[in-house]
Amino acid sequence: EAGVVQSPRYKIIEKKQPVAFWCNPISGHNTLYWYLQNLGQGPELLIRYENEEAVDDSQLPKDRFSAERLKGVDSTLKIQPAELGDSAVYLCASSLGQGSTDTQYFGPGTRLTVL
């Protein structure tokens, strides 16, 4: 079974440019997460989807970040415009959404460098 797929794996852009990351979750997983991981830190949740609905986006900086999950499958996270402080790894994860026994499966991440 294929795992969570993310692309691109690496992205280098100049500040003020837009950037987008794509995630394809494990088939049948209704819940999808986007995390931000800074160097030497644990991941921090940006947004969580249940099917097509964003049920927790309280940590998403909405002035420059946006996300969508069309048809409840693939998801795209966008930053516009990017700032130097956005340099980090952006992780996507998915799960079945089974409450206390739920396990999240992570993709390899997209490493963003903003120059």
Place this chain on the structure above:
Amino acid sequence: KQEVTQIPAALSVPEGENLVLNCSFTDSAIYNLQWFRQDPGKGLTSLLLIQSSQREQTSGRLNASLDKSSGRSTLYIAASQPGDSATYLCAVTQGGSEKLVFGKGTKLTVNP
């Protein structure tokens, strides 16, 4: 606000040694606690999940314990191998939500 702390931040041991990684959390109202492994440049892999009603879980050479009342968990690795070298992250799921709160991780190096 839930805070998860992992000690030590880094650990280096010779091959074959048994070792313990520690995790503490400030809010005991959790659904579960998970231990993840992260290799350089890669995503996270779930190792063990302990539900709030459980005391421990075992998988192969790994054993994780949970003491919810004191806000502590340990990950025990028996007979460590160089392939165990990675960063180990502890995370708790807040009660009433699916939100995972992570610690900063412990970077483990097992020397041949």
